[in-house]
Amino acid sequence: MNSEEEFYDAETDTLSKVLSDFTRSLQSYLVQMCSRKTLPAEMISRNNFSVWSILKKCIGMELSKIAMPVVFNEPLSFLQRISEYMEHTHLIHQACSLSDSIDRMQVVAAFAVSAVASQWERTGKPFNPLLGETFELIREDDGYRLISEQVSHHPPISAFHAQSLKQEFEFHGSIYPKLKFWGKSVEAEPKGTMTLELLKHKEAYTWTNPLCCVHNIILGKLWIEQYGTVEIVNHSTGDKCVLNFKPCGMFGKELHKVEGYIQDKSKKKRRVIYGKWTECMYSVDPKVYETYKKSDKKTGGDLKKPKQVSDEHSCEGEEADEMPEVQETVTVIPGSALLWRITPRPTHSAQMYNFTSFAMTLNELEPSMDRLMAPTDCRLRPDIRAMENGDIETASTEKERLEEKQRAARRERSMDEEDWSTRWFQLGTNPHTGAEDWLYTGGYFDRNYTDCPNIY
Known part of the structure; x- marks a missing residue:
């Protein structure tokens, strides 16, 4: 093939990609146009409720067994919250289309960051799923x-x-969220492994999500930071990406920042990844990055020791943790490539539990949908539906009823010496990590739900 033919092939491939991206964007836009843009009712005020009366005996404890008033929830189940990982699925499609493993890794890294971006300013607690509860989401676009x-x-x-x-x-993946109360803040550790398999490339990537901390639970304005090291491993090539979600630091300079690098199986650094999980992520050549850091005294100086959440803090008699001023712009290093940018939230998001446009659609129940989905689907939960409609009394009553029904079913199984049997997943071994994991057994979309439990 001569150079001219190669040129036209390259031009054709580029045009094809542009058209494909345009088509996908158009399809997504049309779906969004057809989906709801708002919730049935605005967020319920929490001003007249004190969380301190509930949490003051729980400092240092794991909170999964603590019953919280429904007013501190948001009208979504945790299962629906998990599905928000898929908001930026276009990144997975992009990774599938790339021929170079390092290029794929940097896009997978961007996807891993984007998967937690919806948590920004989401200070409401999702409803705890009932045992056997399910959620399905189909996005043909x-x-x-x-x-x-x-x-x-x-x-x-x-x-x-x-x-x-x-x-x-x-x-x-399977997620076991561990929540701890540290006096002025609640720390969430999302234990569990994410696994992404790119079938065409016969590749599997695994990682765990960073820690999330909600500050000023008792006093002051609620604000969120995420911190910790996220290590993404390509089990097929040996490539690895190490991302550092930085604590805000003493003066808030590091708030929301993410920095890291990609190394190949020989441990040679191939790309540097940087940005903010609330805004955007870039990649750049390591040599360019080091040169830039050395030439810029502001970013090359020693950082202050990060301010950590302490288990010795007490709520009583202490001031609120002041939220650092958010610097909205990431300083772009010349020669960097944009990997991902967050989707802007709707203008009325603050009145809608700080939901994204994606989250706004998750509990939508269109006509006839209830006849197609499993009877255990979150969208059929009466307490979540009542809260979404702004009826806090019904939401609280229904939540208590469902929890008591769940306890009664557990007591009955105990008397009959029966174990709970999962419907769509079974406990097994993750073939890529060798660790225990819950694996999908298939069959849900065959639409045979005769054996589903009656949990509502």
Whole structure:
């Protein structure tokens, strides 16, 4: 093939990609146009409720067994919250289309960051899923479908499995969220492994999500930071990406920042990744990055020791943790490539539990949908539906009823010496990490729900 033919092939490939991206964007836009843009009612005020009366005896404790008033919730189940990992699925499609493993890794890294971006300013607690509860999500415009199930109640474990409609990828995991109260803040550790399989490339990536901390639970304005090291491993090539979600630091200079690098199997650094999980992520050549850091005294100086959440803090008699001023712009290093940018939230988001446009659609129940989905789907929960409609009294009453029904069912199983049997997932071994994991057994979308439990 001569150079001219190669040129036209390259031009054709570029045009094809542009058209493909445009088509996907148009499809996504049309779906969004048809989906609801707001919730039935605005966020319920929490001004007349004191969380301190509930949490003052829980300092240093794990909170999964503590019953919280429904007013501190948001009108979504944790299973629906998990599905928000899929908001930026276009990144997975992009990774599938790339021929170079390092290029794929940096896009997968951007996806891992984007998967937690919806937590920004989301200070409401999702409803704890009932044992056996499920949630399905089908997005033909984004080319995937997802099913999740609450597979354990104590400890609370949620399993999910998303698959491409064109057999391009599978994304799955099981999450055991551990919550601890430290006096002025609540720290959430999302224990569990994320696994992304790019089927065409026969690659599997795994990682765990960072820690999340909600400050000023008792006094002051609520604000969120995420911190910790996230290590993404390509089990097929040996490539690895190490991302550092930075604590805000003494003066808030590091708030929301994410920095890291990609190394190949020989441990040579190939790309540097940087940005903010609330805004955007970039990648750049390591040599360019080091040169830039050395030439810029402001970013090259020693950082102050990060301010950590302490288990010795007490709520009583202490001032609120002042939220650092958010610097909205990431300083872009010349020669960097944009990997991902967050989708702007709707203008009325603050009145809608700080939901994204994606989250706004998750509890939408269109006509006839209830006849197609499993009777255990979150959208059929009366307490979440009541809260979404602004009826806090009914939401609280229904939440108590459902929890008591769950306790009664557990007592009955105990008397009959029966174990709970999951419906769509089973406990097994993750083939890539060798660790225990909940794996999808298939069959949900065959629409046979005769054996589903009556949990509502």
